[in-house]
Amino acid sequence: MKWNSNLYDNKHSFVAEYGKSMIDLVNVEKDQKILDLGCGTGILTNELAKEGATVIGIDSSTDMIKKAKLNYPNLNFQVADATNLDFENYFDTVFSNAVFHWIPNQEKLLYSIYNSLKDNGKLICEFGAKNNVHKIQTAFEIVLKQHGYSYCSEFFFPSKEEYKILLEEAGFEIEHIIEYDRPTPLADGEKGLSNWSCQFFANHISNVSYKEREQILFETEKICKDSLWKENQWIADYRRIKIIAVKNK
Template sequence: MKWNSKLYDNKHSFVAEYGKSMIDLVNVEEDQKILDLGCGTGIITNELAKEGATVIGIDSSIDMIKKAKLNYPNLNFQVGDATNLCFQNYFDTVFSNAVFHWIPNQKKLLCSIYNSLKDNGKLICEFGAKNNVFQIQTAFEKALKQKGYSYSSEFYFPSKDEYKLLLEETGFEIQHIIEYDRPTLLYDGEKGLRNWVCQFFASYLSNISYEETEQILFETEKFCKNSIWKDNQWIADYRRIQIIAVKNK
């Protein structure tokens, strides 16, 4: 997945805005060490650092980290692999918003996070749950097939029970885990769904001509019209898992 930091900030800032609502779950006192895992352009990293905590933002995207450093030059941002963190027993909290569903190897991810946490350190995260953006994925798949292209989801959207088991197998003690619907307004009016598809399905469109891409986007919108077009705006069918888990000694 190649991220467009400008499109992400301009058209998908709702991702960070929802992430801000989770900050209340984090202890951000001065003596805390926090990892913002999958920090994007640094918006939440900056919020976490405002109370004086030591915060490191890590993202696999060079473009995102470059933008984060421009946005917040006084903060520590690094390009890194979430499944292979170079920290041992270092963080009080690993925080992550809307990232885990992009990572295929969840066991390796959770082991990496577990090892980076201090004893009794916390993982606080939220990401896509089972059937997240089901309507959009279904419509996009149909639109691709009409043009002779295939679709195989890049996302990992587990159920709460499925992920609870993975956490426990890694050694985490679960304090809080919920799975819920979170209908999400896509910014930019009629262009909202098109912007979303161009960002999050970019890998499918990158090798398709402009003309065919426009047709696929139009058909995706048409297929979604009866399900997520409401009151002259696109309301994406988001579902989320929210977690607080503690590293056992």
């Protein structure tokens, strides 16, 4: 996925805003070491650091990390692979918001996180659950096929039962895990779904002509209109899974 940091901040600020509610779950005292995994442009990294904790923000996107360093020059940001973290028994908490569903190798990801945590350290994360954005993806797939293209989802959206097994196999003890609907308003009125699709389906439409891309986006909107357009805004059919898991000794 090629990320557009300006589009992300300007049109998808809801990602970080929802993530702020999870910070209350994190011990952010001065002696804590925290990893913000998939930090994006650094908004939540900054929130985590406000109480004096030592926080490192990592992301695989050089564009996101560049923007994060510009936004918060006093914080530590690094381009890194979440499945191959260069830390061992180091962090009290690994925090992550809206990231895990982008990572294909979940076993390697969880092993990497487990290895980076201290004994009794916590993984606190939230990401897409089973059937997240199902209506949007279904509409987009239908339209792509009508235009002669195939669609293969890049996302990993598990049920809590599926993810519970992965966590336990990695050695984590589950303290809290829930799966829930979270209808999410998209910014920018009528352009909201188009903006969302340009970011999150970028790999599928970046190589088509401007004219065809606009047609694909228009036809996707048309299919989604009845179910997702409400009171002059798009409401994306988000579903989330929220987890607190502890590294066993």
